[in-house]
Amino acid sequence: MVRDLIFDVGMNNGDDAAHYLSKGYRVVAVEADPTLVDRARERFQEPVRTGQLELVNAAIGPKDEMAQFWVCDTKREWNSFDRNIASRDGLPHSSILVQCRPFRDLLRQYGTPFYLKVDIEGHDHYCVDDLDRGDLPQYLSLEMGPLETVFKLRDLGYERFKLITQNNHTCLAIDVFGTRERVKRQLRPYPALFRVGRRLSQMGQTLRRSLERSRPNRTIAGLQRFPPGSSGPFGEDTDANAPGSRVHVGGLPTRALSLWATESECVARRARRASPSVSATSVPTLQGFSEVENAAGTE
Numbered sequence: 001m002v003r004d005l006i007f008d009v010g011m012n013n014g015d016d017a018a019h020y021l022s023k024g025y026r027v028v029a030v031e032a033d034p035t036l037v038d039r040a041r042e043r044f045q046e047p048v049r050t051g052q053l054e055l056v057n058a059a060i061g062p063k064d065e066m067a068q069f070w071v072c073d074t075k076r077e078w079n080s081f082d083r084n085i086a087s088r089d090g091l092p093h094s095s096i097l098v099q100c101r102p103f104r105d106l107l108r109q110y111g112t113p114f115y116l117k118v119d120i121e122g123h124d125h126y127c128v129d130d131l132d133r134g135d136l137p138q139y140l141s142l143e144m145g146p147l148e149t150v151f152k153l154r155d156l157g158y159e160r161f162k163l164i165t166q167n168n169h170t171c172l173a174i175d176v177f178g179t180r181e182r183v184k185r186q187l188r189p190y191p192a193l194f195r196v197g198r199r200l201s202q203m204g205q206t207l208r209r210s211l212e213r214s215r216p217n218r219t220i221a222g223l224q225r226f227p228p229g230s231s232g233p234f235g236e237d238t239d240a241n242a243p244g245s246r247v248h249v250g251g252l253p254t255r256a257l258s259l260w261a262t263e264s265e266c267v268a269r270r271a272r273r274a275s276p277s278v279s280a281t282s283v284p285t286l287q288g289f290s291e292v293e294n295a296a297g298t299e
Contacts, residue, residue: 001135002026002111009060009103009127010119012077014040015230020115021047028110032059032069032098032120033079054110060126061100069098080121104130117231118142125149131156139235169232 006020011029013036020027021044031037037057047053059069059081070086072078072093080086086093103126116137118124124142128149131137133156140158142149187194226232 003114005113006115007113008117014043015227026052028054030056058101059098060103060120065100066097067100068095070095082122085121103127113137115139115234128152141231141234169226
C-alpha cells in the first residue's frame with residue numbers, strides 16, 4: 001500500500017480530487033468522459049505539471065476494450081454504461097465510445113492506494129472484484145448498490161459499516177422502531193398510499209438538497225461542508241462518533257440491511273493487528289455513504 005496515494009475513480013468535476021490534493025496526497029483520477037478530463041486538466045494545471053495529479057481518461061471495465069458509454073448532457077455525474085442511469089428524470093443524453101481498463105491494471109501500474117474512492121454509477125463492483133485480500137486500501141469509499149458488493153467486501157475483510165449521508169456527510173442512524181419506519185410498515189400493504197408517501201419523501205429530499213447547494217460552506221457538528229454529490233471527507237475525518245455509526249454485517253438481517261443499502265457509498269478503514277486477521281467496517285446508507293473499517297495484517 002502506498003500511504004500518500006489516493007485513487008479517485010469517477011472523478012466527475014474534480015471536487016473530490018481537489019480536496020485530496022489540498023491534503024497533500026498524490027492522486028490518480030480516473031474519468032471516462034473526455035470532456036471532464038479536459039476541464040480537470042485546465043483546473044489542475046499545477047498539480048498535473050508537478051505530477052501530484054495523474055489524469056487517466058478511461059472507464060473501469062472487466063477487460064481492455066472499447067465500449068459504449070452514456071453521457072448525461074446536463075448532469076454528468078450520472079454518466080454510466082447503463083443508459084437508464086444516464087437518462088434519469090428524462091434528461092438528454094448521448095453515447096460515446098470510451099477506452100475500458102481493468103482496475104487491476106491500475107493497481108499494477110500505481111500500487112494499492114491508501115484510500116480508494118469509487119463512484120462510477122452502478123459499476124463500482126469492477127473495482128471491488130479486483131481488490132487483493134493481501135493488500136487492501138486503508139480506506140475504501142464506494143456507492144452502494146447490490147448487497148452482493150457488501151458481502152464481497154466482508155469476504156475480503158471489511159465487515160463493520162458506518163452510515164453516512166451523502167447529502168451532508170454526517171452519520172445516519174436508522175431507527176427501525178421510529179415514527180418514519182413505523183409509517184412505512186403501516187403503508188406497505190396499501191401500494192397506492194405507499195407510493196404517495198414515498199413521492200412526498202422524495203420531494204422533501206429534493207428540497208433539502210436544494211438548500212444544501214445554497215449553503216456549501218456551512219459546517220455541521222464540526223465537519224467541513226462539501227458540495228452535494230461529492231464523497232466529502234474520508235477516514236478519521238468523517239463523522240465517526242455519531243450514535244449507530246458502526247454496524248456488523250454478519251449480525252444484520254438481510255432485509256434490514258437492504259432497507260439501508262439503497263443509493264449509498266462505502267468507505268473502508270484498514271487497521272493493522274498483531275496477527276493476520278481480518279475485520280472490517282463499511283457503511284451502507286439511504287442516499288448516503290459508508291465508511292468501512294478493515295483490520296488486516298500485522299502490527
